[in-house]
Amino acid sequence: MRALQISQLTGPDDIELVEVDEPSPEHMLAPDGGVVIEVRAAGVSFPEVLQSRGEYQFKPPTPFVPGAEVAGVVRSVPDGSGFAEGDRVAAMTMLGGFAEVAVAPPYLTFALPDELEFAEGAGLVLNYHTAYFSLVTRGRLTAGETVLVHGAAGGVGTATLQVAKGLGARTIAIVSSDEKEQVAREAGADEVLRSDGPWKDQAKELGGADLVIDPVGGDRFTDSLRTLKEEGRLVVVGFTGGSIPEVKVNRLLLNNTEIIGAGWGAYVMPKPQVNREIGEAIGKLVASGHVRPLVGARFPLERGVEALKLIDSRGATGKVVLEMGA
């Protein structure tokens, strides 16, 4: 089969299209057998950019086929998986998704709703499960609260806006350009503020936030805390801004606020039931029309380098997707 392979940790430019054997049905997270999927579309994310440089926390030995999530058609299943040959699914493969055939653990495989095409399905699991986990499981969002979202036109950002709106929240998006403002509005932002402007003061004028979802980090972190209302929560999701923020904790005491970590993968991997519950909640939000992954760019498999470079250059909006046979 055709696949994209990382054989040296020198960045996106050196990812190669290769012919490799199809994977066997075992998966590192499902040694008794995973769901074998004919991949129609694979989602590309920031971690693959980091992996291409050996900078991600999960460092597989080289050479390896990256690709954490896919959408496609089931080819074979282990006993008791709940899926059947021919089912349309979206799944986390963790690795190996940038290929024509990939394997996912059954508990990280979800039915792909009929409303969604495969490219949309390739953006459904990682970003939307992270969004729900950050907003609800960790952030304790309730209807009527105000959520401020950083990196709001990105993959996690657009998913967070859609899920928050679907759960009855008011949303304030922070973005860096006009184009990204449009994307954030399309994803359901009620207010959009610019990251290079006085967003902290503007957010306070808008009444402040009950919840901040932050996949960016960096030097905006302290200002995020300043936008929180009493009993507000800031959820740490990622660090696309580069630096890991440090904070003086007296701010938390003075304003009765909280900082909460949200590491979706580490939390849900050993908890199949939590995965199922989040999957069902997302399924309902798809059915109610609130969740529809925004596909920002599509590339055929052989142009994977361009897909990773788009994310690396901060040019991506919504989900970047590789399509097999496109």
Ligand SMILES: NC(=O)c1ccc[n+]([C@@H]2O[C@H](COP(=O)([O-])OP(=O)(O)OC[C@H]3O[C@@H](n4cnc5c(N)ncnc54)[C@H](OP(=O)(O)O)[C@@H]3O)[C@@H](O)[C@H]2O)c1
């Ligand atoms: N905690 C978890 O469980 C979990 C799960 C999934 C992903 N993540 C993490 O969440 C983060 C966001 O992922 P994503 O898929 O949403 O990424 P993305 O689509 O590339 O979006 C990230 C956003 O970050 C902003 N940004 C600010 N400074 C940046 C910089 N120097 N370089 C690139 N982007 C910058 C950009 O928005 P502006 O240009 O508008 O500022 C961009 O739209 C990543 O760090 C990822 O690893 C965490």
